[in-house]
Amino acid sequence: MSTLITEEYRQMQATLHENPNYGVASVEYAPVVAELLKQIGSAELLDYGAGKGRLGETLKTLMPTPPQIRHYDPARPEWAATPQPALFVTCIDVLEHIEPELLDNVLDDLRRVTASAGFFTVHTGPAVKVLADGRNAHLIQQPPAWWLPKFLSRFDLVVFQRMPQGFWVAVEAKRQ
Numbered sequence: 001m002s003t004l005i006t007e008e009y010r011q012m013q014a015t016l017h018e019n020p021n022y023g024v025a026s027v028e029y030a031p032v033v034a035e036l037l038k039q040i041g042s043a044e045l046l047d048y049g050a051g052k053g054r055l056g057e058t059l060k061t062l063m064p065t066p067p068q069i070r071h072y073d074p075a076r077p078e079w080a081a082t083p084q085p086a087l088f089v090t091c092i093d094v095l096e097h098i099e100p101e102l103l104d105n106v107l108d109d110l111r112r113v114t115a116s117a118g119f120f121t122v123h124t125g126p127a128v129k130v131l132a133d134g135r136n137a138h139l140i141q142q143p144p145a146w147w148l149p150k151f152l153s154r155f156d157l158v159v160f161q162r163m164p165q166g167f168w169v170a171v172e173a174k175r176q
Contacts, residue, residue: 002105013075025093026055046086049094124166
């Protein structure tokens with residue numbers, strides 16, 4: 001298995017996750033995720049980079065029958081185990097936080113775990129928060145034109161939607 005996060009950065013992220021306002025962006029995307037789950041009929045969801053697990057909590061309030069939710073987040077010991085593939089995978093407000101030299105490894109792992117469909121968001125500008133070493137919390141600040149080829153080489157694009165702070169994509173596993 002390729003390296004997805006360095007130990008030093010995992011510790012920085014664990015410290016940031018102690019902030020109650022860090023790792024909560026998924027809540028605003030929960031209605032879109034709920035709609036996609038309904039459209040594809042998936043009864044399972046892997047929240048990749050789950051933060052505080054707020055996506056799952058919010059989906060339980062939005063859906064009469066919420067999916068079985070599994071969490072993966074290397075900064076949370078209880079969710080750090082290598083995730084198994086899922087029919088539907090979300091990765092919300094995560095990718096811009098990845099160490100740039102490990103981004104391809106993480107995107108390859110997202111491809112590995114996305115058995116059918118995925119919903120991924122990317123914030124393209126600077127974060128409000130700063131890491132302990134002084135770097136902006138968004139280690140990667142690139143426009144959609146930089147990100148899209150990375151997604152298209154690994155997934156089939158279903159929807160691309162610009163947002164004021166970046167964009168989101170709905171993808172399907174690439175057909176072999």
